[in-house]
Amino acid sequence: MLKIKEVLFHISQRFTLGPIDLEIAQGEHVALIGESGCGKTTLLQLIYGLYDWDSGSISWNGQEVTGPKENLIPGMPYMKYLAQDFDLMPFTSVAENVNKFLSRLQPEASLQRTDELLEVVEMTALAKAKVKTLSGGQKQRVALAQTLAREPELLLLDEPFSHIDNFRKNKLRRRLFDYLKKQNITCIVATHDSTDVLAYMDRTIAMRGGKIIAHDKTDVLYNNPPSYYVGSLFDDINELPRSWFYEHFEGDETVLLYPHQIAVVENGISLTVTDIYFMGSHYLIVGNADDRTVLFNAQKSYPLQTVLHIGLKG
Numbered sequence: 640m641l642k643i644k645e646v647l648f649h650i651s652q653r654f655t656l657g658p659i660d661l662e663i664a665q666g667e668h669v670a671l672i673g674e675s676g677c678g679k680t681t682l683l684q685l686i687y688g689l690y691d692w693d694s695g696s697i698s699w700n701g702q703e704v705t706g707p708k709e710n711l712i713p714g715m716p717y718m719k720y721l722a723q724d725f726d727l728m729p730f731t732s733v734a735e736n737v738n739k740f741l742s743r744l745q746p747e748a749s750l751q752r753t754d755e756l757l758e759v760v761e762m763t764a765l766a767k768a769k770v771k772t773l774s775g776g777q778k779q780r781v782a783l784a785q786t787l788a789r790e791p792e793l794l795l796l797d798e799p800f801s802h803i804d805n806f807r808k809n810k811l812r813r814r815l816f817d818y819l820k821k822q823n824i825t826c827i828v829a830t831h832d833s834t835d836v837l838a839y840m841d842r843t844i845a846m847r848g849g850k851i852i853a854h855d856k857t858d859v860l861y862n863n864p865p866s867y868y869v870g871s872l873f874d875d876i877n878e879l880p881r882s883w884f885y886e887h888f889e890g891d892e893t894v895l896l897y898p899h900q901i902a903v904v905e906n907g908i909s910l911t912v913t914d915i916y917f918m919g920s921h922y923l924i925v926g927n928a929d930d931r932t933v934l935f936n937a938q939k940s941y942p943l944q945t946v947l948h949i950g951l952k953g
């Protein structure tokens with residue numbers, strides 16, 4: 640289990656991380672989401688032991704994590720941190736880049752494991768290619784395989800799919816997180832992209848200004864975002880008067896609704912269509928209601944300036 644107790648770290652005069660309190664069980668997958676600069680990378684690097692923090696403690700299965708002051712080689716050996724700017728050997732092949740972290744004593748088994756890991760990241764076809772000839776997304780996949788080759792107990796991934804095209808991303812995510820679950824590898828993923836987290840992360844942590852501001856099971860946090868900021872990390876979200884959607888409700892209280900929770904109804908709040916975006920499975924409609932912008936999903940398109948009525952879906 641990872642235990643972080645009251646960790647506080649002044650990385651600069653302008654930015655303080657913490658206090659952070661967090662426990663993550665063996666085999667759990669946890670996402671760190673939050674706006675750029677909120678401290679996701681700094682928290683991953685602290686957990687890995689790349690900084691000497693000011694106070695508090697971090698431990699993995701009872702073993703204290705320590706920073707560079709105490710370790711000649713920074714980073715805890717039972718963890719692996721995959722940085723945003725991955726570091727590969729450009730003049731050697733994809734397979735060699737992965738194989739170099741496997742045992743020299745069992746060359747047959749190492750080759751087999753290299754093949755297995757290249758399959759996880761869908762790089763089998765390019766096993767013999769030199770890394771310098773690869774695209775950014777292909778390099779990122781090799782870096783992932785290399786990180787897995789080191790058999791970490793705790794894997795820290797910083798924006799692991801940022802260079803990978805949508806075509807491959809979904810399949811890669813499924814393969815990677817299935818593999819990690821099977822191996823019981825604990826994983827923390829820092830990401831901007833909520834689709835990285837929804838399906839694969841047991842829990843999600845939302846950060847802002849160096850602090851954890853919300854923390855729950857991923858589906859619970861998605862369905863009940865405690866603030867507009869947290870909801871907007873997952874999807875477009877509307878903050879609208881509660882009285883628009885709930886009869887007999889008066890007062891200034893607002894309600895947070897994702898576009899898929901609002902629909903065109905017969906009797907409801909009147910809205911003028913101002914923009915329409917084709918999203919593949921549906922249209923995202925932007926409208927103006929009582930001087931507020933509202934985003935909602937619809938199955939069909941409407942001419943601009945059409946007046947519709949909206950209400951809660953279902």
Ligand SMILES: Nc1ncnc2c1ncn2[C@@H]1O[C@H](COP(=O)(O)OP(=O)(O)OP(=O)(O)O)[C@@H](O)[C@H]1O
Nearest residue numbers: 650651654673674675676677678679680681682831
């Ligand atoms: N080595 C450093 N020295 C001083 N300040 C730093 C250092 N590294 C990061 N910071 C500052 O710490 C804050 C948090 O940065 P961090 O990289 O952890 O955020 P992030 O949430 O990972 O952002 P992004 O999503 O853009 O990668 C930022 O204000 C950044 O400027």
